[in-house]
Amino acid sequence: MTPDLTPFDIAAASALLFLGAGLSLVLSLHVGRGLLVAGARMVVQLVVLATLLGLIFAAANVWVTLGAMAAMAVFAGFEVLARQDAPAGRRWTVAVGAGVMIGAGWVVVLPALALLIEARPWYAPQVALPVFGMVAGSSMTGIALALDTFSTAIRRDVRIVEARLLAGHTRGEALSDPVRQAIRTGLMPTINAMSAIGLVTIPGMMTGQILAGADVMQAAKYQMVLMFLIAGTSVLGVVGAVHAMARRMTDHRHRLRLDRLRTGE
Amino acid sequence: MIAADEVRIATGRVVSLAVARGEGLVLAGASGAGKSLLLRRLADLDPGAGRLTLDGRDCAAISAPDYRRRVALVPAEPAFWRPSLRDHAPDADFEAVGLDGARPAAPVTSLSSGERMRGAIALAVARNPQVLLLDEPTGPLDPRATGVIEALLLRLTAAGTAVILTSHDPEQPRRLGFRLLSLP
Structure with missing residues (x-):
């Protein structure tokens, strides 16, 4: 203790x-x-x-807990915006950052709370908020990195993207390379974190449980579950955010709309 | 075949034009007059006010990828997304633009600006467009290569393709027998 x-x-x-x-x-x-x-x-x-x-x-109210999670996601959305060199609109970036984190976080974390961690009740804020915070924090880094990589890639490769559009490709086909590159980059922190975990430092949640007197193996199991939740949320969040930005940076006539990027703000 | 009715381009200029099947048009004007922007607008690559029609149909009624397969634009600085020209379209007729031998299979990064332009023209022609838009197609070419491209454009118009190109060469409209439209 x-x-x-x-x-x-x-x-x-x-x-x-x-x-x-x-x-x-x-x-x-x-x-x-x-x-x-x-x-x-x-x-x-x-x-x-x-x-x-x-x-x-x-x-200890379900709506208060969910509201707190949503507030955390909105703060994370602002953090995503702060890490963009050329955001696709300030409000849009915050909304997408927060939206995908709420969506992906809830899809992954809420079932895990109820079925794996077996919190009682499932929305117990003592469990739900720290877990959601760790998951959202890690996903936020990946989403910010992915969106920044995407905007850099389409500005650098604008002539290639437009050459594909001119060849009759759809916007999805024309942007497939920047989308893939952004998703790969956005998932690197999660992949690296899982690969290196336990080699240099004892991870945060495991440390907390050990300090609180929990069995070491039990703490390791909780850490494993947490890392799988982070990986799942990051994949869903990064993929969702990059595809949303790919839509944002094109229009219904399959044109590249770099005019929607806010540079130099 | 293709008509632009009071289309506004990014310079603020409003342009109307119509080019029939098998007709050729040369756009001339000083740098910055908006020739390249007009071609982008005709290819529906930039948004803007005004109406574009192809064969009398509003371009908005044609899916954008389909429209751009029918109205092909070769930009002044062509770009490629595959390692070689041949990788983009194995059946393209590169000899028709004077690229023979191993050049179409060479890495695009090893091609000169003239070879890249000729390669881009061959790839656009391979899509068999109804309208071919070319931005300074002979700008980076020597006189012999210019002759090869001009001969190709004449064969295309004779076969019914509408061709619109930009040019700074005052003799080019006369050599091609194309109509001239000067942007002030």
Whole structure:
């Protein structure tokens, strides 16, 4: 079981941050202010998160849990937007990022909560929100990477895409190479995470369970389930988002519409 | 055969034209006049106001891939998505554009700009379009290759294909016997 941490314990740990800031001053690294501000943000954000989670856990209501998941997906949508060099419209990118995460996340996570993890009730926020958060966070990285790769590829290969359209190919055929490239790139973080897991670090959920006193093998099994959920959500989310963007970047007359990209914003 | 009724191109210019079956038209005008944009609009590659018709049918009534198979555009800088010209269309007549020997099977990255243009023309002709649009087809070609392409265009119009091309060569409309339309 994890012991209760007192404010003194946290203050003692934060001394390491001040040590880092001091070193920055001595070595003229100019990162001391950044370290302290990031540390302060981390404390405030975690306190706010814990307070909100406390309220949601106390409510233990299915709609509150689903609403919290949707809110997490919307924040992830903004994060996807922030990682685009040339988004296909700001609102559109946030909507698609959040939409595919809600869609793919719910399709994968909700049945897993009910049937595999056997949370009681299935929407128990103590289980549902951390699992959804880990799944959405990992999928978000893949979706952001995939959309950015797609917009880069169609701008770079615009003449090839248009040559295929001029040869009478449909927009799906003309964009097949950029779509494939974007999906492959978007799934690389998930593939790499599964390949390297356990070699360098003990993964997050497993670490949490071990610290909470769970059996190590049981913790490993939960980690496996989580990674399969992440992989499933990433595949559905990346494929859905890239195909949505392929539709967005063309019109009903099978024309490439680069004018819909927002560059330099 | 193909008609553009007050089509607006990206420069803001509004153009109307009609080219009949077997007719040839040369679009002339200074750089920036909108010749290439007009060809893109005729190929329905850019959106814009105005009406395009093919054989009297509104182009919107024809599926876009089908329309572009019937109205083929060869851009000024052709691009390819397969390793060689031959890989795009094994049955294309590359000799008709003066590409013989191993050139059609060579990697497209090893071709000169003139060979790429001639290859793109051969690939467009292989699709047997009703209307052939060409953006500066002889711009990157030497006089001999220009003659080969002009002879091909004359054979196509004689066979009933409507041909519209852009050109900066003031003698080309006369050599081809094509109508001239100057964009101011």
